[in-house]
Amino acid sequence: MAKEVTMAIVGATGAVGQEMMKVLAERDFKIDELICLADPREEGTQLKFKDEVITVQKVTEEAFRKADIALFAVGTEISKELAPIAVKNNCVVIDNSYAFRLEEGVPLVVPEVNAEDIKSHKGIIANPNCSTIIMTVAINPIHKEYGLKRVVVSTYQAVSGAGKAGIDELDEHIKAYMKGEEMKPSVFQYPIAFNLIPHIDVFVEHDYTREEMKMVWETRKIMHLLDLKIAATAVRVPVYRSHSESINLETYKPVTPEGVREVLSRAPGVIVQDNPQEKLYPMPLYTSHKDEVFVGRIRKDISTENGIAMWVVADQIRKGAATNAVQIAEIVVKDNLY
Amino acid sequence: MAKEVTMAIVGATGAVGQEMMKVLAERDFKIDELICLADPREEGTQLKFKDEVITVQKVTEEAFRKADIALFAVGTEISKELAPIAVKNNCVVIDNSYAFRLEEGVPLVVPEVNAEDIKSHKGIIANPNCSTIIMTVAINPIHKEYGLKRVVVSTYQAVSGAGKAGIDELDEHIKAYMKGEEMKPSVFQYPIAFNLIPHIDVFVEHDYTREEMKMVWETRKIMHLLDLKIAATAVRVPVYRSHSESINLETYKPVTPEGVREVLSRAPGVIVQDNPQEKLYPMPLYTSHKDEVFVGRIRKDISTENGIAMWVVADQIRKGAATNAVQIAEIVVKDNLY
Incomplete structure (x- = not known):
């Protein structure tokens, strides 16, 4: 049986973040704790996840320290700023933005195509463009x-x-x-x-x-x-x-x-x-x-x-973003790559 | 100066027929008489053309005998039935349907591309597909x-x-x-x-x-x-x-x-x-x-x-149908090909 992980979603209130929560629930991803992060203006927003209500927190280093994996669903500039902080705190980032996709050493993954590339990650795995x-x-x-x-x-x-x-x-x-x-x-x-x-x-x-x-x-x-x-x-x-x-x-x-x-x-x-x-x-x-x-x-x-x-x-929004990111996370967990 | 012609529109009440009337008016096509033809159910409908009101007639051989040129804006089956009757009555047909487009001897014309093909017509000139x-x-x-x-x-x-x-x-x-x-x-x-x-x-x-x-x-x-x-x-x-x-x-x-x-x-x-x-x-x-x-x-x-x-x-509806047909008619008149 897969271990249960602590998962963070950065940008949980956005269209892709919301879809990631739906996909995690539907696929019954084994999560010990789900940490929903967003812009400080969204702090305190209540989000439904399975039978729980999760309160949105603002992004902190502490949150990344707790999380094993973070799904990033924010813009390129915010990803560039926050992903290194997550990585420094031993949190594996699966990033939906354009920030790291073409960076050498960052796997860019569609699990049906190149799942094996996930193995070589150094903290960040990039989720490709939807199209x-x-x-x-x-x-x-x-x-x-x-x-x-x-x-x-x-x-x-x-x-x-x-x-x-x-x-x-x-x-x-x-x-x-x-x-x-x-x-x-x-x-x-x-x-x-x-x-x-x-x-x-x-x-x-x-x-x-x-x-x-x-x-x-x-x-x-x-x-x-x-x-x-x-x-x-x-x-x-x-x-x-x-x-x-x-x-x-x-x-x-x-x-x-x-x-x-x-x-x-x-x-x-x-x-x-x-x-x-x-x-x-x-x-x-x-x-x-x-x-x-x-x-x-x-x-x-x-x-x-x-x-x-x-x-x-x-x-x-599903296979072009949220589902693909969750599939990557599933492999990260299954192959113990965090 | 161009001669004035008697022009018929077959299917005058439809989207393309209506556009043909607009284009004829806008381009100030020299028309002695415009005969608007349509399905018997449309007989008596009043259509505006320039400052005139034209009463829709049902299609008759008599109408084709009067017309020098007929712009056909009807379906393939009706074109197949009526165009030969028009031709028999010395009325040049410019047909917007698929009926004759690929028939050997029928010019299929986009004036900007192959205007010279109009010369070889034997009574019918086909207007191509819009795309x-x-x-x-x-x-x-x-x-x-x-x-x-x-x-x-x-x-x-x-x-x-x-x-x-x-x-x-x-x-x-x-x-x-x-x-x-x-x-x-x-x-x-x-x-x-x-x-x-x-x-x-x-x-x-x-x-x-x-x-x-x-x-x-x-x-x-x-x-x-x-x-x-x-x-x-x-x-x-x-x-x-x-x-x-x-x-x-x-x-x-x-x-x-x-x-x-x-x-x-x-x-x-x-x-x-x-x-x-x-x-x-x-x-x-x-x-x-x-x-x-x-x-x-x-x-x-x-x-x-x-x-x-x-x-x-x-x-x-314009260049893909009505305008192209009217351009063909202009060449037919200018080069005296009717």
Whole structure:
């Protein structure tokens, strides 16, 4: 039987933090004590966890001293500040921010893809970008069988990728639009109701956004394929929850849709939903609040010799963030890596 | 000065028919008489055109005998039935349906791409699929300069692609969702509010939808590139109007984003909106009711040697249907091809 651990969640009141608590409860993670940490302004907030009520504390070194593992669900700057303090106090950090993902020596892990990387951690394990997690779960089994040569992906990303504020803004914009009032953007760059915004995160190199480049940089690190060719286009869509991805990939070995369907049907964390004649394909309205990555519309990419086109959808707050972090924590505990 | 013609619109009361009347008025098309035709149930409906009120008639051979040109904005089956009757009565048909698009001897025309094909018509000129028109206006100038080798496209298609009924269904679904009521789909396969549906038109070959294959078959015919490699994924999104397309293309000659920007900035019917640092890129909320194809996010496809990624948006009822048909009619009149 697994040992019981003391677990901290940093940013417990946010969208991802809240989801982490749900996932810990659902998966019956053996926790001796759950410490909920957040911004001092949230101190005293009461959070439900299983049958308990947990009072939110402000972040202290003392809390990290007590905790064996801390799930970080805060922004990059706060992670950069607090994670080293946790590590110094012998608390293993599983960090959901961008802060450490590309740092050498920090494992960047999707358990279905590179669980073994967790072993080499030096205190911090990074949880990848949501779109990247979803994509790698779907393409890694194909890579193992056929060898990936190139990936072209266009995303359709839900507003909850920007947290609760993103959900609220879509809500407000929908209501404003329906009343014929002005939609005032603050979370997003432009009104998001009945619109599409091809701009997530900031523009970095070659006029790609960082969201797009994360799908390149992080996928390469997770899959240990430093030269994998990837081009991404990331688009925000007026969907509350679950990111969708249209993926065209090329393989070294000859590949067929039947083969990919077979490979994915036995891949961990994947559910194949692919029967066009029965109108069966993944859609964000139906994959939300689920942990798996759903794959459908698997077909030959008719524009290339060895290619596959497919449509991938998953709840980016669950598998794209909270669930993936909890899965990492499960391995840390099981393999006694704390 | 151009001759004045007698023009008929078949399906004048529908979304595309109505838009055709608007476009004819806006472009000040010289019309001696406009005959509005529709289903017998619509007979007597009064439609505004410029300062006139036009009474809708049911379709008769007499009407086609009077008309020099008929713009057809009806379904494939009705086009198949009525277009030959119009042609027999010396009325040139510009047909917006799928009925004749791939028929040998029928020109399939995007004026910015293959206006010269109009000359060879034998009574019917086909107006292409909306997503195809939008894509070809953007990629043809690039082909002329760099030689197109392969196109991978993922679409984000507005509900008005399914006509007024599609708009009404999104409206109803949004309202139902907000009230916590069930969303009942009838136009679309599933609820469309806050959802994405990777299924437009019926499934045909290799598990592609006909909407996806139209972008292959029709693009090849319009561009006279019968072997052009194209793979499309067509997705319905909860946007009222304007289709968007994420396009990754490969060229034979070395290509740069700067070169493509330059080529497109002088291409007919294209507006380049591409300054990421100024948050300038096309979005469907702002391209609606416009005639041009808007292109932005032009950047190197970093996954291939000679490749470009770009984001293309246009009003599919205007340039994707009505405007394109009226442009064809203008050429028919100017070149005296009726």
